[in-house]
Amino acid sequence: MIVIQVKALYVFAENNCLLGPISFEIQSGGVLIVMGETGAGKSLIIQAILGTLPEPLCAEGEIFVNGRRIDDLAHAERTNLWGREIACLPQEPWCALNPLMASWRQVAETYRYVANRASRAARSETEKRFLALGLNSAEPRLPGQLSGGMAQRVAFAAATAGQAPILLADEPTKGLDSDRQARVLNLFEHERSIGGALLTVTHDASVAKALDGDIIVLRQGQVVERGQTENVLVNPKADYTKSLLAADPAAWPKAPTVEHGEILLIAENIAVGRGSQILVDEFSLTLHAGERVAICGPSGIGKSTLLDTFAGSIKPIRGYIKRAEELELYSVQKLYQDPPTAFPKYISLGRNLRDVANLHRVPWERVLAYLDALSLHQNLLQRRADEVSGGELQRLSIARALTINPKVLLADEPTSRLDPITQKDTLDLIARISSTESIAVVLVTHSTEIAKKWTDNIVDLAN
């Protein structure tokens, strides 16, 4: 039985076509994966189906849910479908929970008002659901008191409590470590086994591999390739699909190892933490010039705190960090997880780079040469941080660091917000710069896969 059918869907921004034409149908128990990099228009499909496209955008085409055409319904009638016919699991679902409401209440609310159960029935349904999802201890707790994985299951319970046959999931695994990723995929499998149809948007090839169904590869709003997952993923036809799959860390070639130079930084048995809480204890590391070290472990284990300690922003609670004498005051630089937050919000990027260059008496030509070497166009300098793509901005922050000849580069998940192709390019670039300029790099990542491919020297904080 066809649960959802989309015929020749377009999305326009005034006269610009952002997406389309795209047509697909999903059977009951079926899966459709829409894959593509950021800006390909993946989320637009979900918004067009829900009817939540932001103001200047409008959709054209026909959308059928259970044989009924829904795209020409009035807005109020479409909102009636939400939760009952179409459920949506938002990106980073823990942000979608009410932080002031006990977990079970948020789920019971859906049973009560979306599924129209009596309040006692809603309560008992919620209890059953929590038990099934392994959340029995979470019921009275507020979302802030739950672990990330638990909060996500609560959000999932709330989204699916209305028993909608269609589940739309927008980047359901974004920012999750591999353990939690597997749990989300398990939930999806369960949804399918009871006859739900799943439409998921992702840029992660490993997610597509784990879910078996149809796949559409999207680039700049155009369908590049489509078919069964096993065909497309094993035997891609389009060049774009090939590069997308090659960007999956599992498929990366191993980066070459390099010879180490002199010692730059020694950490001896340090304990680090925030306030009086110790996160990492008895940690030792010797950093040589040109060396690449990866620190990995699940979120919240103290990776970033460790990095801040190396940067000198916080002091170790115990132990000491020794810097080599030739290390100057500003020889340790940092790359950030979210590149826009590492630049001033209200002034142009050029102004920021000029400030740095003037301060350290670096000729402006040299800054431009670095930009050129990182294939960044000079036009970017007139823009502000929020007007530049994440990948370009991360390269720009590498260029900014290079301006002042750093010896140590501390990279805090520098690519976790970038799409896979950009992620691979950026990490390759960092590795290349590290060997040519003999800069020591400490990479913090939650992906052991990336760490393994990027360096031999891995510190796993989980063990």
Added chain:
Amino acid sequence: MAARLLSGAQLSLSLAVLSILTAGIPGTLLGILAAWFGGLTDRILTSFADAVLALPGLLLVLMLAAISPGSWWALYAGISLTLWVEYFRYTRQRARITLSEPAIEASRLLGLPWHLIVLRHLAPEIGPGLLTVAAFGAATAVTAVAALGFVSVGVRPPTAEWGVMMTELLPYWREAPFLILQPIICLVVTVLSLHLSVGGLRKP
């Protein structure tokens, strides 16, 4: 009458503008100082601001006026002393958020000096909001001057001041209500336009 009204406007508005300067500049600077250094500096400054806030503004002015009855400077000092807290609280709050962003750590690692951090990061962040605080502060100052004049603690007659004029015209309100209405309308229009100007400032 018109001349007296205009003269009153001159007095109220110049007091308001002056108090924006003398309350706004130290309030903003202290706010940045508290957010920047945190710790003990922050605690001392915040408790001081809370202490001032705990005292009703008019009471503080009344106390100062009691020391030097009818003088212009006591009125002015009292208004400034109560208004700086608003600037301080606003600036400290916003600056604390901005200063905890990665961009600031990046700037420090790059060696950018403090004045560039204030100029490039803090000023554009808190500037527009400060204008709003200033407009509300001016409105508060205008009301305070009139209120004090009305209860005969602020400016003394024969100086033309809206509050003082209201007191003077109060006995005649039955015979000639439009007389007392004039300073009232002036006051309402001034305060209202200051408040509405905030809406205009908020627009990009």
